[in-house]
Amino acid sequence: MVKRIAAQHRSPVRGTDAPLSANAKRVTVLGAGVAGLVAAHELERLGHRVEVLEGSGRIGGRIHTHRFAAGPLVELGAMRVPADHLRTMHYIAELGLADQVREFRTLFSEDNAYYATDSGPVRQRDVPRVLLEDYRALLAGADYREATVLFGARLLAVGEAIGPAEFRRSLREELGRGLLDLVDQVDPACFLRGRDQVDLHAFFAAHPEARTWCGGRLARFIDDVLSETSPRLIRLEGGMDQIVRRLGERVRGPITCGQEVVGITVRERDVLVDLRLSDQVVTRRCDYVLCTIPFAVLRRLRLHGLSESKMAAIRGVRYWSGTKIAFHCREAFWEQDGITGGASFTGGQLRQTYYPAVEGDPAEGAALLASYTIGEDADVLGRMPFAARHVAALRELSMTHPELLRPGMVVDAVSSAWGQSWWSGGAGVARWGQDALSCEQERIEAARPENRLFFAGEHCSSTAAWINGAIESAEEAVRRIHRYQPRPHRIAVCPTGVRPLNPGEVRL
Ligand SMILES: Cc1cc2nc3c(=O)[nH]c(=O)nc-3n(C[C@H](O)[C@H](O)[C@H](O)COP(=O)(O)OP(=O)(O)OC[C@H]3O[C@@H](n4cnc5c(N)ncnc54)[C@H](O)[C@@H]3O)c2cc1C
Known part of the structure; x- marks a missing residue:
């Protein structure tokens, strides 16, 4: 399965493994999470020279497998991959990890697991029955088909289990009559599994238009909820950090930990990066920089030379x-x-x-x-x-x-x-509360380069908060860096030869 899916996803620029060319760029990648490592690997395949600077003491960022002393491992960061996240599946196969792929069992996959209700925990096999009564009370006697009410109750159960507090507060209202009026018209009875379980994945697959019935706030939430409870989730035996470790091994240029970036200055022809090294700050002049530092961190750094709209994006992403x-x-x-x-x-x-x-x-x-x-x-x-x-x-x-x-x-x-x-x-x-247009605008602005400063990371992608999004953003940044044409140096002719233009001077 992995190999077939992997074949459908191509590397960012065709004709990879290009030899070192005269157009090779020297790229400094900030951050050794999955976005930074994928970008470094792909840039090298295109013939560019790469170094990676990581602030913390380890690579991997939000992919973090913890190994208990003489004991089992546990994922403190990413733990599962939906099988339709083709970019992630591609790298799993390419990094030789296909043999480590196992089923990931998620919420609602184990009948004997528990579900907390107001009157205490019940086994998950009993959840539909218990929640049905609760949900009927919410609908206050409305005359829906049985399957429609089961559909709403199931969606509410999943939303309650996965949604954050600020989201759960309005969930009951949003899963109320407006949505059910529409669901009732298509009759979800043929998506019943057993007597009282509605298969939400099959329903939304057959009725993709139903996402738009859910309203702006719910539509994106439904996408993530369906991903998180999908029956097609995988994990990696031996730990998710095998992805970043193997990527790190493939990068030929140096990957150096303990290099905390504290400032970035964008200039016309280069980028200055301030690094805190033990008790001093040193400034490095870089030809090209790919910044994968999360915006939640970047906004506290000293940033100079970036446009107002970029600064607004860095400050505004939630x-x-x-x-x-x-x-x-x-x-x-x-x-x-x-x-x-x-x-x-x-x-x-x-x-x-x-x-x-x-x-x-x-x-x-x-x-x-x-x-x-x-x-x-x-x-x-x-x-x-x-x-x-x-x-x-x-x-x-x-x-x-x-x-x-x-x-x-x-x-x-x-x-x-x-x-x-x-x-x-x-x-x-988190883009759950936003409509599709504002999400896309935010993504475009986050990913937009500023001169020779490029951006990647899950925050620059259409699949934020997933590994797949981090990879998508890395691939986009690699394409941009590879195709970037440096403007020729402006020179002025003078009687004794050529000299660089002074600021504001025009070529003759
Ligand atoms: C709890 C949790 C569960 C998740 N579950 C899943 C899941 O099941 N499936 C899934 O696909 N995704 C999951 N994700 C999301 C996924 O882990 C991330 O989207 C992805 O790993 C982000 O990669 P990145 O490279 O964009 O960012 P990061 O991994 O954050 O990489 C950024 C790097 O920059 C470094 N850095 C930060 N500041 C500086 C600085 N000042 N100087 C130098 N370096 C710096 C960081 O140390 C880090 O290494 C989960 C995330 C979390 C936190």
């Missing part, structure tokens, strides 16, 4: 926070509870709990992704000190899984609060 908390458990105790994978919607502060597949020796224990939150929920946990955050997670999750309190069950804990991270300032760009 990021979601995201926090993950994971436990190294002595054993996969949830298996005795009938849970073989997937995820629970635990509600409360923790929102989602994932049961990753056990890789390797079960004697080394199992990783539990105790909590995955986004938006305000993520900030609440993210602002807590590490130890308090882990204690809060243990206390809350033990109400659903009391086994966690058995002596020695939790061996270790780790977490990552991306909204509070110095190197990302957020988990990803």
Whole structure:
């Protein structure tokens, strides 16, 4: 499957692996996340000379696989790839990782996992029945077909489980009658699976126009919700960071960590990059720069020579926070509870709990992704000190899984609060509330170069907050850099030969 999908996606410029040419450019890439590494790799294939400067102590950025000491691994950043994210699938195949591809089991894929309701957790197999009554009350006696009400209840359940707090507040209203009036006309009965489950993926695949019925705020949310709960999600056995590690190995130019960029000055023919190296700031003159630093970080740097519209884009792009908390458990105790994978919607502060597949020796224990939150929920946990955050997670999750309190069950804990991270300032760009036109305008402005300063990163893409978007943006930037024609030096003829033009002088 991977190879077939990979074949459909082409590298940014045909005829890659070009020899070093006279037109080769020296490009400094800022940031060694997936966008920076893909760009570096593709630029070299086109014959350009590349160096990568990374501020933190590791490559990969928001792809971050944590390995517990003598134990299992857990993904603190990206953890799954929708199979229709062709760019990501292309690199997985090209980097020789196709053999590591495994199914990723997500929310609502495990009947025995839990779903938090007002009256306590219920097994997911019972969710439709429980939520149906709740949803009917919301509709206040409206006369819809049974399948239509099941459709709405299912969408509400998924939205409640995935949506951030600021989104959930208006969800019930937005999933109300306006949408159901339209859904009722197409009758979702043929998308029923079993007695009371509506297959939302099949419904939206058959009725793509239904996305527009959902209104501006919901339309983009539905896309991400469908991606996150897709039955066609994959993961990489051995860790998602294999993608960035293998990309890093392929880049021939230097990749240097510990190079924090603190300022950028755009000039007509070069770019100055200020780097903080231990206790001093040094300025590097660069021919071309590709900046993949997230805008949430870039906006706090000293920026000079950029246009007003670019500065407005850098300041204006909105990021979601995201926090993950994971436990190294002595054993996969949830298996005795009938849970073989997937995820629970635990509600409360923790929102989602994932049961990753056990890789390797079960004697080394199992990783539990105790909590995955986004938006305000993520900030609440993210602002807590590490130890308090882990204690809060243990206390809350033990109400659903009391086994966690058995002596020695939790061996270790780790977490990552991306909204509070110095190197990302957020988990990803959030465009859920925006209409399609303003999203596209924001993307175009984010990706637009300023003289020899180019931009990439998920924030410059049409698929923000996904690896696929980061790769898309890298490919676009590579095309732009490759095709960039430096303007010839302006020279003036003088009786004794030629000399460079003075500022404002015109060629004779
Ligand atoms: C919790 C979480 C879950 C996610 N889940 C998924 C998922 O399941 N599937 C999926 O496809 N995507 C997922 N994503 C999104 C995906 O991880 C990102 O979209 C993608 O990795 C972003 O890549 P990037 O190169 O644009 O940015 P980054 O990975 O952030 O790279 C930017 C790099 O710049 C560096 N940098 C920052 N500031 C400076 C500075 N001042 N000087 C020098 N270097 C600097 C950073 O350290 C970093 O290495 C998730 C993200 C998070 C946070």
